[in-house]
Amino acid sequence: xxxxxxxxxYRKTGALTDSVLNRAVGRLIRWGIGPAGxxxxxxxxxxxxxxxTTPVNPLEFRGERYLVAPRGxxxxxxxxxxxxxxxLRIGGRVDRFTAVELPDAEKPAVLRAxxxxxxxxxxxxxxxxxPSSTDGELLATADRHPVFRITSEG
Numbered sequence: 475x476x477x478x479x480x481x482x483x484y485r486k487t488g489a490l491t492d493s494v495l496n497r498a499v500g501r502l503i504r505w506g507i508g509p510a511g512x513x514x515x516x517x518x519x520x521x522x523x524x525x526x527t528t529p530v531n532p533l534e535f536r537g538e539r540y541l542v543a544p545r546g547x548x549x550x551x552x553x554x555x556x557x558x559x560x561x562l563r564i565g566g567r568v569d570r571f572t573a574v575e576l577p578d579a580e581k582p583a584v585l586r587a588x589x590x591x592x593x594x595x596x597x598x599x600x601x602x603x604x605p606s607s608t609d610g611e612l613l614a615t616a617d618r619h620p621v622f623r624i625t626s627e628g
Contacts, residue, residue, distance in 0.1 A: 506563035
């Protein structure tokens with residue numbers, strides 16, 4: 475289901491994803507098993523200051539790391555914008571990072587690489603755009619998918 479929040483694209487997850495899939499992946503990540511490289515993203519809530527967590531698929535591309543929001547301007551995206559960084563967790567390991575959001579013009583190559591790796595899981599959120607799409611097609615959807623370059627703090 476697509477929705478608009480503050481004029482920004484957001485696609486809500488279904489009950490199956492929330493109640494079964496995200497919980498199962500989250501449990502595996504806590505046990506130190508990140509399916510296909512998945513991690514738990516932890517970010518301080520922009521209002522509460524409490525840690526908020528969600529499974530994510532970090533991308534390594536051209537020597538840098540990225541977080542892509544396939545479902546759009548989600549709560550974790552809003553919290554990451556406010557906090558400027560967070561943690562990627564797997565098992566007992568914690569990687570603290572800072573984050574810089576990419577402008578739309580810089581997203582096509584990253585979105586293409588992300589879709590090459592993760593399309594099997596997130597392709598439905600990209601409305602027919604895939605790894606073989608043109609730069610123009612990827613750019614046309616870039617505003618719907620926030621991308622952050624992340625840098626480890628230590």
